[in-house]
Amino acid sequence: MELKLSASYDATPEEVFAIVTDTTFREQACEKTKALSYDVQVSQSGGDTVVRVKREMPADDVPDIGKRFVGPTLTVVQTETWHPAKPDGSRDADVSGEIANTPVTLKGTAAIRSDGGQTVQAIDLDVKVNVPLIGRKMEPFVVDAIRSGLAKEHDLGRDWAAGNH
Structure with a gap:
């Protein structure tokens, strides 16, 4: 299932990149x-900057249909x-x-682009739940959880771009 999300910042592309690759920002x-x-x-790998975030999340919002697959917590690992x-x-x-x-x-791309006087950070992901019969029913719940987390991260990014951190 596809997930597309973007956020605009009152900052330059360089400033947005500095935010999204800041360890303290990611911890917050x-x-x-x-x-x-x-x-x-x-970390750095050649000319690339690699951001790896591993977080343990409560599984409280997992629908009953998926609870037997996850347990009380979820360990989410994301690499950009x-x-x-x-x-x-x-x-x-x-x-x-x-x-x-x-x-x-999940697999996809992210981009940081100048758009007039603002900078847009866009994320385009393909989310898969590889379980016969119920996978497609689970994907909307997973996508909603990811979207919610990314929206909170974008709100925090806007705070950082405004100098509030």
Whole structure:
């Protein structure tokens, strides 16, 4: 199931990239999404910047149909590989993720682009729940949970862009 989400910031592409690759920002995003525990790693690989976020989340909102697959918590692992800036400051990233020990995976792209006086961060993901018969029924719940988390992260990013952190 496809998930597309974007957010606009009153900042330059360079400033938005600095925010989304900041360890403290990512840790605050984990706290804002009610992670029970988390591990944030930002590293360099060649010319790429790799952001890996692992967070343990309560499984309270998992529908009954999926509870037998997940247990009381979910361990969500997300990796963004941000490629070097283009001449206009825009950037692209490859995004992958999973909910550990479940049949849930996500794969897609993220982008940071200048748009007039603002910068847009866009995410385009394909979310899969690889379980025969019920996978398609579970995907909307997973997508809604991811969308909710990303919206909270975007709100925090806007706060950071405004200097509030």
